[in-house]
Amino acid sequence: MKIALFGYGKMGKMIEQVAQQRGHTIVAKVDVDTIDIDFSSMDVAIDFSMPDAAFGNISNCIENNVPIISGTTGWLQNYDKAIALCNEKRGAFIYASNFSLGVNVFFELNSYLAKMMKNLEQYEVSMEEIHHTQKLDAPSGTAITLAKGVIEHTNYEHWKLDEGKEKEIPITSKRIGVTPGTHTVVYNSKVDTIDIKHTAHNREGFAHGAVIAAEWLVGKTGVFSMKDVLGL
Structure with a gap:
């Protein structure tokens, strides 16, 4: 081509x-x-x-x-x-x-987990994304896609950079060194934590x-x- x-x-x-x-x-x-x-x-x-x-x-x-x-x-x-x-x-x-092929599999995993967690309201969802210091936008487009995947299948309605209010998914964005991209979705309750994570090793x-x-x-x-x- x-x-x-x-x-x-x-x-x-x-x-x-x-x-x-x-x-x-x-x-x-x-x-x-x-x-x-x-x-x-x-x-x-x-x-x-x-x-x-x-x-x-x-x-x-x-x-x-x-x-x-x-x-x-x-x-x-x-x-x-x-x-x-x-x-x-x-x-x-x-x-x-x-x-990334792996990230797109991760998107599907994220949506599947969100479906399972929909009625477990004792868990609060949060996300973290880490990228290199030259990345201009925050949160990353990947993090926004992940948030939308959760919103589609749960009672959450919006995402919010940093601290979220009720029915908002808080997304923490960090810019560190030359990090290609790390995304973590966390479901946290008083008794345990479930998280899924994708880490890119390079571009x-x-x-x-x-x-x-x-x-x-x-x-x-x-x-x-x-x-x-x-x-x-």
């Missing part, structure tokens, strides 16, 4: 390595200062850019009939617009807060999942998720 990278930071460079190892070609590296973009050269685009650039990148690709996946977080106020545009133009689009898992999603998306029409890619 001929892949365009929108955003050429650490993740973009890692995706480039993984894509080339899988036999693909990088035909464009679109970053802040890029002016001329040849959409006709691309089979698919992968966006790991900045929150204020993501929606523009996604829209431009859809308008130019280029399938695009995006792992950029912090832009979701425009997510419904992206879906509407994709459907209008019969494009192809995947957004995921985290493309390669995110990049690998993103390339697999791009391979899967080519030739399709519609808005999809990693659940579709993995058949979960």
